Amino acid sequence: xxxxxxxxxxxxxxxxxxxxxxxxxxxxxxxxxxxxxxxxxxxxxxxxxxxxxxxxxxxxxxxxxxxxxxxxxxxxxxxxxxxxxxxxxxxxxxxxxxxxxxxxxxxxxxxxxxxxxxxxxxxxxxxxxxxxxxxxxxxxxxxxxxxxxxxxxxxxxxxxxxxxxxxxxxxxxxxxxxxxxxxxxxxxxxxxxxxxxxxxxxxxxxxxxxxxxxxxxxxxxxxxxxxxxxxxxxxxxxxxxxxxxxxxxxxxxxxxxxxxxxxxxxxxxxxxxxxxxxxxxxxxxxxxxxxxxxxxxxxxxxxxxxxxxxxxxxxxxx
Amino acid sequence: xxxxxxxxxxxxxxxxxxxxxxxxxxxxxxxxxxxxxxxxxxxxxxxxxxxxxxxxxxxxxxxxxxxxxxxxxxxxxxxxxxxxxxxxxxxxxxxxxxxxxxxxxxxxxxxxxxxxxxxxxxxxxxxxxxxxxxxxxxxxxxxxxxxxxxxxxxxxxxxxxxxxxxxxxxxxxxxxxxxxxxxxxxxxxxxxxxxxxxxxxxxxxxxxxxxxxxxxxxxxxxxxxxxxxxxxxxxxxxxxxxxxxxxxxxxxxxxxxxxxxxxxxxxxxxxxxxxxxxxxxxxxxxxxxxxxxxxxxxxxxxxxxxxxxxxxxxxxxxxx
Amino acid sequence: xxxxxxxxxxxxxxxxxxxxxxxxxxxxxxxxxxxxxxxxxxxxxxxxxxxxxxxxxxxxxxxxxxxxxxxxxxxxxxxxxxxxxxxxxxxxxxxxxxxxxxxxxxxxxxxxxxxxxxxxxxxxxxxxxxxxxxxxxxxxxxxxxxxxxxxxxxxxxxxxxxxxxxxxxxxxxxxxxxxxxxxxxxxxxxxxxxxxxxxxxxxxxxxxxxxxxxxxxxxxxxxxxxxxxxxxxxxxxxxxxxxxxxxxxxxxxxxxxxxxxxxxxxxxxxxxxxxxxxxxxxxxxxxxxxxxxxxxxxxxxxxxxxxxxxxxxxxxxxxxxxxx
Numbered sequence: 001x002x003x004x005x006x007x008x009x010x011x012x013x014x015x016x017x018x019x020x021x022x023x024x025x026x027x028x029x030x031x032x033x034x035x036x037x038x039x040x041x042x043x044x045x046x047x048x049x050x051x052x053x054x055x056x057x058x059x060x061x062x063x064x065x066x067x068x069x070x071x072x073x074x075x076x077x078x079x080x081x082x083x084x085x086x087x088x089x090x091x092x093x094x095x096x097x098x099x100x101x102x103x104x105x106x107x108x109x110x111x112x113x114x115x116x117x118x119x120x121x122x123x124x125x126x127x128x129x130x131x132x133x134x135x136x137x138x139x140x141x142x143x144x145x146x147x148x149x150x151x152x153x154x155x156x157x158x159x160x161x162x163x164x165x166x167x168x169x170x171x172x173x174x175x176x177x178x179x180x181x182x183x184x185x186x187x188x189x190x191x192x193x194x195x196x197x198x199x200x201x202x203x204x205x206x207x208x209x210x211x212x213x214x215x216x217x218x219x220x221x222x223x224x225x226x227x228x229x230x231x232x233x234x235x236x237x238x239x240x241x242x243x244x245x246x247x248x249x250x251x252x253x254x255x256x257x258x259x260x261x262x263x264x265x266x267x268x269x270x271x272x273x274x275x276x277x278x279x280x281x282x283x284x285x286x287x288x289x290x291x292x293x294x295x296x297x298x299x300x301x302x303x304x305x306x307x308x309x310x311x312x313x314x315x316x317x318x
Numbered sequence: 319x320x321x322x323x324x325x326x327x328x329x330x331x332x333x334x335x336x337x338x339x340x341x342x343x344x345x346x347x348x349x350x351x352x353x354x355x356x357x358x359x360x361x362x363x364x365x366x367x368x369x370x371x372x373x374x375x376x377x378x379x380x381x382x383x384x385x386x387x388x389x390x391x392x393x394x395x396x397x398x399x400x401x402x403x404x405x406x407x408x409x410x411x412x413x414x415x416x417x418x419x420x421x422x423x424x425x426x427x428x429x430x431x432x433x434x435x436x437x438x439x440x441x442x443x444x445x446x447x448x449x450x451x452x453x454x455x456x457x458x459x460x461x462x463x464x465x466x467x468x469x470x471x472x473x474x475x476x477x478x479x480x481x482x483x484x485x486x487x488x489x490x491x492x493x494x495x496x497x498x499x500x501x502x503x504x505x506x507x508x509x510x511x512x513x514x515x516x517x518x519x520x521x522x523x524x525x526x527x528x529x530x531x532x533x534x535x536x537x538x539x540x541x542x543x544x545x546x547x548x549x550x551x552x553x554x555x556x557x558x559x560x561x562x563x564x565x566x567x568x569x570x571x572x573x574x575x576x577x578x579x580x581x582x583x584x585x586x587x588x589x590x591x592x593x594x595x596x597x598x599x600x601x602x603x604x605x606x607x608x609x610x611x612x613x614x615x616x617x618x619x620x621x622x623x624x625x626x627x628x629x630x631x632x633x634x635x636x637x638x
Numbered sequence: 639x640x641x642x643x644x645x646x647x648x649x650x651x652x653x654x655x656x657x658x659x660x661x662x663x664x665x666x667x668x669x670x671x672x673x674x675x676x677x678x679x680x681x682x683x684x685x686x687x688x689x690x691x692x693x694x695x696x697x698x699x700x701x702x703x704x705x706x707x708x709x710x711x712x713x714x715x716x717x718x719x720x721x722x723x724x725x726x727x728x729x730x731x732x733x734x735x736x737x738x739x740x741x742x743x744x745x746x747x748x749x750x751x752x753x754x755x756x757x758x759x760x761x762x763x764x765x766x767x768x769x770x771x772x773x774x775x776x777x778x779x780x781x782x783x784x785x786x787x788x789x790x791x792x793x794x795x796x797x798x799x800x801x802x803x804x805x806x807x808x809x810x811x812x813x814x815x816x817x818x819x820x821x822x823x824x825x826x827x828x829x830x831x832x833x834x835x836x837x838x839x840x841x842x843x844x845x846x847x848x849x850x851x852x853x854x855x856x857x858x859x860x861x862x863x864x865x866x867x868x869x870x871x872x873x874x875x876x877x878x879x880x881x882x883x884x885x886x887x888x889x890x891x892x893x894x895x896x897x898x899x900x901x902x903x904x905x906x907x908x909x910x911x912x913x914x915x916x917x918x919x920x921x922x923x924x925x926x927x928x929x930x931x932x933x934x935x936x937x938x939x940x941x942x943x944x945x946x947x948x949x950x951x952x953x954x955x956x957x958x959x960x961x962x
Contacts, residue, residue: 033455134335135335135338138335138339138618138619138622139339139615139618140573140574140576140614140615140617140618141574142578142580143580143595143610143611143615144611146580146595146596146599147346147347147607147611148346150599150602150607151346151347223462227464230464230466230467231464231465231466231580231581234464234466234581235580235581235584235599236599236600246464249466249467249470253466253470258473258477263474266467266470266471266474267471267474269467270463270464270468270470270471271467273464273467274459274462274463274464274467275462277462277463277464278458278459278462281458281461281462282455282458297534297698298445298530298533298534298698298699299533299534299535299536299538299539299542299696299698300533300538300542300548300551300556301443301445301446301533301698301699302443302444302445302447303446303447303699304699304718304719305697305698305699305700305701305702305703305718306702306703307702307703307704307715308649308651308702308703308704309704310647310704310705311649311665311704311705446699535739536734536738536739536740537739537740537741537742537743539696539734539740540740540741540742540800541742542696542726543694543696543726543727543731543732544726544727544753544754544803545723545724545725545726545727545728545754545757545758546753546757547723554753555742558742558744558745559742559743559744562744632744633743633744634743634744635743635787635789
């Protein structure tokens with residue numbers, strides 16, 4: 001890109017992200033693995049959202065024997081209650097995704113707030129908030145979730161809150177770093193000099209810059225939230241009145257699906273969770289990489305520079 | 319001593335964090351509503367004498383604040399109460415459980431580190447090729463699998479070939495040494511393999527990222543300009559420098575592994591710390607739960623400290 | 639008589655992500671005799687560093703190279719990495735920019751110099767450590783500082799250490815890529831003096847890459863001016879200053895502040911062209927103050943002028959007085 005005409009004293013402004021709108025879409029489109037992941041995720045979400053309409057059978061409808069094997073009418077077989085697995089998966093994905101999104105929302109709100117406050121105000125506020133974050137980081141999440149679920153009792157609401165409370169730390173850190181760098185940019189300083197209030201600056205200038213990274217972090221957090229929910233359900237701490245994918249696995253495990261040889265009751269739900277988490281990871285990773293400005297030249301690599309045949313002699317002397 | 323300041327700061331932070339963890343632990347378990355959780359003396363099948371002794375030891379009839387102080391005093395003595403489930407001291411239960419967990423976790427972690435490093439270096443070395451994308455996607459794939467589900471898959475795959483439950487065969491009475499070793503090895507295989515597979519993906523990504531960083535550094539160009547062969551540069555300059563972030567991130571992850579082992583031990587009925595937590599939840603064995611949670615939190619703090627000190631040791635630039 | 643080091647029609651292309659190509663170096667030819675000093679000058683991005691990296695075979699995998707690099711008559715570029723590597727450090731050594739992280743931060747300075755010595759079998763063990771002490775002294779670093787880490791040195795001392803390392807295997811050519819650019823003015827002068835003394839004492843040929851003309855004037859006999867990947871003028875430094883045959887050369891010298899305060903330094907308006915879409919005609923013509931009819935359409939070839947000079951400008955084809 002050509003360098004702007006320089007006059008002594010001119011300030012080179014770093015371009016605000018307004019011109020980089022759509023960077024999230026770009027990042028996903030550019031990387032094939034992320035595009036595939038996004039499409040797959042879309043399909044799954046749609047299937048889950050429209051489960052009441054799309055599911056081939058009823059959620060509580062017994063259509064065959066316990067652990068009935070896969071057949072043409074039931075490509076994934078039946079579970080321990082004779083219920084069609086495909087139906088179960090669709091409804092299960094619904095709950096799992098709801099928990100994932102809700103917990104992520106909680107963590108995003110907390111983490112975003114903490115991160116913006118710490119990054120924007122700096123100083124004492126920053127130190128205190130970061131100390132708190134550090135302490136939260138140290139608490140092992142799965143045990144804490146187990147303990148809280150055990151003490152408070154399992155319910156969807158509790159699960160969501162517990163997961164959300166544990167996941168906000170990574171969001172906070174990421175946001176804080178980004179806010180700090182944005183705060184120093186010329187146009188933000190100018191807005192402050194012109195007397196714009198803090199809230200206005202945060203919403204108009206800081207947040208749009210922070211948005212792409214926040215999106216990446218959100219997607220990755222959803223993945224972790226779903227994983228955590230699956231783990232909790234497996235340990236018997238999930239909401240007993242709702243069927244999530246984790247619950248499907250737990251039911252099968254409890255009812256000795258393995259010794260009965262009913263692999264179809266266990267493999268598909270876990271595979272679906274894995275696919276959801278993988279898709280989220282690919283998408284989030286693609287966005288993060290796109291935002292990372294450090295494109296390092298590999299000074300060392302398996303391949304080497306290539307040789308080409310001689311171009312032709314340079315013009316002779318007069 | 320170089321960076322004595324740094325070491326002391328990290329130590330203080332660790333101690334402070336343990337203190338806060340202990341406090342949170344107390345808050346969670348003793349301040350919960352209802353006495354089912356908070357009453358440590360409600361050990362079923364315990365004699366009235368034991369109940370009374372516990373009441374006195376933990377000051378269960380005193381104010382919450384006094385209980386807190388007593389709790390802090392009892393901790394260094396290793397007194398964590400009596401388990402509701404087997405009426406044994408929580409600390410000895412935990413000790414046994416920890417001893418059972420460690421070999422399995424260690425094996426799995428070593429496997430994960432070795433495999434992760436190999437694949438991570440490969441991915442960075444062959445950057446931009448199909449090999450790299452395949453390696454990274456596979457790593458992500460395994461990383462995305464729910465731990466317990468992967469364990470169950472391995473059970474399905476290997477049922478009949480390898481034992482899928484417990485630490486050893488209870489029906490083997492007084493087996494000869496090698497038979498015993500073989501039996502233990504067979505039992506530890508699947509759980510540690512599960513752990514290894516779930517973990518390695520994260521390490522692949524860490525190693526790859528660290529290697530890509532170092533491979534782009536100027537001193538790698540200098541090494542190349544000096545005439546060093548690629549392998550020598552990789553080993554002596556790239557890998558050696560990448561060890562910094564790798565070692566610290568690995569050390570950090572160790573703290574959480576013990577927590578993740580909960581799922582594996584549940585699937586494979588492995589009598590370790592994770593299983594202890596699960597059983598404690600099932601049986602509402604609150605003293606055990608409290609003790610286990612404390613132990614897990616302290617292990618995370620411990621490994622964080624190890625990570626900090628490792629970083630300090632490996633990087634000569636830290637002096638403050 | 640063949641020169642010690644010769645670049646013959648060197649081209650370097652870089653692959654761009656979307657299938658395009660950047661023609662970073664376009665047919666550069668240079669010659670360096672033993673003990674001679676050549677300055678390679680130009681703005682940032684003109685391709686001088688790429689040229690030098692290409693000559694040492696240090697380009698990334700996204701690069702393609704053509705041309706010949708003749709070391710004592712032998713084309714070391716012929717087999718790519720494999721034919722170049724044996725000559726690295728033994729014959730051709732390089733010192734990078736001072737700001738770069740050119741020294742490994744987790745190894746001591748002497749360990750890194752010993753690595754070079756042992757690699758090329760110059761010496762090992764105790765002999766190597768003695769040689770390291772010798773080298774450090776030659777560049778003005780106290781012997782006992784060898785066991786320090788790079789971050790414990792100041793910028794200037796780090797650069798000296800890098801120079802000491804470059805000399806370790808007695809090369810015949812020393813390439814210096816912007817060796818003083820990131821240093822303080824005082825330190826700059828010291829490093830330049832050091833380079834001057836070392837090249838003289840050890841009979842080294844010097845290829846100095848820089849955008850800083852006074853540096854070239856101080857150290858070099860000859861200079862080659864690069865613009866947009868090409869050499870636009872080459873010749874003795876004095877001649878380039880007093881009688882430039884390319885408008886860019888003239889403007890470059892005019893843009894350099896004169897300590898005596900004569901005249902106002904002017905900046906050259908505009909910007910260098912994009913190298914992924916080769917422009918028509920002379921690459922400098924949009925910014926040239928002497929542009930005339932053939933410039934926008936016909937690319938001026940690099941023509942040999944009297945004796946040791948070359949220039950690529952249509953003005954040299956026209957008898958003086960016609961276009962003034």
